[in-house]
Amino acid sequence: MVRHVRRTSKATNQTPFVGSFLFAYGCWVLHDKPWLYDVKQCWISYPTHTVDNSIWWYYMSETGFYYALLFASVFDVRRSDFWELVLHHIITIGLLSASWTINFVRVGTLILLSHDVADIALEFGKLVKYTKRYHGLTNIIFVLFLLSWFVTRLGYFPFVLLWSAFTDAPRLIQPDYKIWSFQIPHVPRIIIILLLLLLFLHIFWTVLILRIVVRTVQSGEECSDVRSDSEEEPSEEVKSKAKLLTKRKNMENGKKHS
DSSP states (O other), X not given: OHHHHHXXXXXXXXXXXXHHHXXXXXXXXXXXXXXXTXXXXXXXXXXXXXXXXXXXXXXXXXXXXXXXXXXXXXXXXXXXXXXXXXXXXXXXXXXXXXXXXXXXXXXXXXXXXXXXXXXXXHHHHHHHHHHTXXXXXXXXXXXXXXXXXXXXXXXXXIIIIIHHHHHHHHHHHOTTOOTTXXXXXXXXXXXXXXXXXXXXXXXXXXXXXXXXXXXXXHHOSOOOOOOOBSSSSOOHHHHHHHHHHHHHHHHHHHHHHO
């Protein structure tokens, strides 16, 4: 019963409603912005880009949200990817702060919007799973999460946003700027490094996601998290060791009775 309460409280603390609201708000704020449809507009006429009130509120809301996630992680259940998750929040806050400082806000809004898509499906999937009622729906939501993850985190982010930052930004802002040098200014270089670190974290979590896919296909059961934690379900390694110990004890008890 205590374990069930812990899981339920954890699900309640990580509801997708905040992320869904921010994504919807971001779509509303950016729907008429030219850089949503043409990434090059993030760099054209820089640094004279103006930030209207809606963009300001969107950026500050997202920044506050990631600060809240960072602080909440201290009190949350520590899974095996705890430090990677903390690093993700720190990198995101660093990107938001650095991009705001040098007015790279346009590309920042695109990164935020693209990252919120997969998180919505992920958190809704967790809520459905914690109810323990709609097993088929959990797998359907996981498929939607999988598609959104690959399209946004491994597609749009590296091949559209990062590629534009590497190629279009220097050409349109300062043609003689060399990214991998000590040329001033240094903040764009820091932003590029943080974006690359964010991509490496995406790849790390992609490996975990693929492990979930493989295990779900092999077992034919409901998809579940492959990460271990200290308060909820034990990891697969712990489960296998427990089964092995139980089997050995049964064999020993059988020998004694014979």
